[in-house]
Amino acid sequence: MDNPPRALPSGLATALVFGSSGAVLVLEIVALRLVGPYVGVTLQVSSSVIGIALAAIAYGTWLGGRLADRFDPRALLVPALLLGAIGTAVTLPLVRFGGEWLRGGAAPAVLLLAALAVFLPAFILSAVTPLVVKLQLSDLNRTGSVVGRLSSMGTLGAITATLATGFIFVAAVPSSWIVISLAVALALSGAALAWWLRRSGGTAPLPGKPRTRAALATIGLVGAGLGVASPNPCDVETAYHCAQVREDPANPSGRDLILNSARHSYVDLNNPRHLEFAYIQWIGAVADVLPSGPVDALHLGGGGFTMPDYVRATRPGSDQLVLELDGGLVDLDREKLGLTTGPDLRVRVGDARVGVAEQPTGSYDFVVGDAFGHLIVPWHLATREMAQDIARVTRPSGIYVQNVIDYPPGRFIRAELATVAAAFPHVAVISSREALDGEVGANFVIVASASPLPTAEISRRIAAVEEVGVMLSGEELTDFVGDARVLTDDYAPVDQLLAG
CATH class of the missing domain: 3.40.50.150 (Vaccinia Virus protein VP39)
Structure with missing residues (x-):
């Protein structure tokens, strides 16, 4: 009988859930600012971004749970963070170029632009929590406390990110730099986790051939570059405009x-x-x-x-x-x-x-x-x-x-x-x-x-x-x-x- 994957240290597990949940909320709030210049900032636009983000969280959590039951979750955590970084990096060019085609307040355009702004990275990052939960459930007698603790830390991460983005990040730097900085932070987190897992041993090798991983890294770098070079509709991005x-x-x-x-x-x-x-x-x-x-x-x-x-x-x-x-x-x-x-x-x-x-x-x-x-x-x-x-x-x-x-x-x-x-x-x-x-x-x-x-x-x-x-x-x-x-x-x- 195969031994179950070793649980992560409690602090690391908490940090992963806290950080990934917070990243999703940063993306959700910034998405409202990214799409505003093209479709306005109306109740329908806000509802579309929130609804798309919730859909991404729901489907990402479901997929993460399915994958955690089929594969070693330790081998999936690093790809989830790196793919989340790539998805975040390509958000800017998707919105900036797509927004030029989807200008106006028509409902289909609003929904599509909201999906371009938030769905992909939120979907990927939402898979992290069930992967971590599966790793920590080594004792079924502690299922309630483990799930409750990690769920509460995910919620606290979302709250912290919401307040920090609304009160600090948006007022301090342009939205494009928030997105790019988040992509870099996710990529660095994935690299640091890969180093720690390799050092601690007992983990399955990362999936994918070196050529595939190199291609994904290239996509992320190109996405970040296009985000910086994409047409920016703002000379100045204020807290509201x-x-x-x-x-x-x-x-x-x-x-x-x-x-x-x-x-x-x-x-x-x-x-x-x-x-x-x-x-x-x-x-x-x-x-x-x-x-x-x-x-x-x-x-x-x-x-x-x-x-x-x-x-x-x-x-x-x-x-x-x-x-x-x-x-x-x-x-x-x-x-x-x-x-x-x-x-x-x-x-x-x-x-x-x-x-x-x-x-x-x-x-x-x-x-x-x-x-x-x-x-x-x-x-x-x-x-x-x-x-x-x-x-x-x-x-x-x-x-x-x-x-x-x-x-x-x-x-x-x-x-x-x-x-x-x-x-x-x-x-x-x-x-x-x-x-x-x-x-x-x-x-x-x-x-x-x-x-x-x-x-x-x-x-x-x-x-x-x-x-x-x-x-x-x-x-x-x-x-x-x-x-x-x-x-x-x-x-x-x-x-x-x-x-x-």
């Missing part, structure tokens, strides 16, 4: 701010009064109808700081506060988009909802909500409770404007209009005629106030811009909103509404 700044070939002082591969803001370094996009021109038209002189303005979302700079240029002496979640984006604006802050234009880095709650009642003449991006809507900024807090800080004669992007059949903009109308008695919306008729996706600018809106003057001004805007108010707006449901903190399915 993949960001680029591009010079406008038609205007030497013009700059485009690209966030997650979507054109987000346009800044003219020499002319802060220049408003490039139609929706920002409409917001500028609303700002221009405010009583003359300086204003107190609150901006929810900074982006390229186009509107704060416009208000500073057109209304000298105004006091402005910008609530921007992404401190890295603010640094990029200072470096490449000419942002200068001071007593008249202050920036507070943090969540807009928390920032609004800290503001005094009735303290602003002009509030601009521009924190929604392409397929990326922070749901907690779209609810009635948020709108009520904005109404609280807006003076009775002040105006709130909110930029919303939606697509046919326009379910989100209708719901958001109903939501804002639950907090403000006077509401209107501006967009193109085609967008209001449900023919195209576009920007919609919601205008709201506690006092009657100067709709005639706003309509006159938005009709004079390059892309003519149309304003709906009164009965026309009521007909447009229809029976749309008000969004609340308890019910705000913004991703589903955007998906149509």
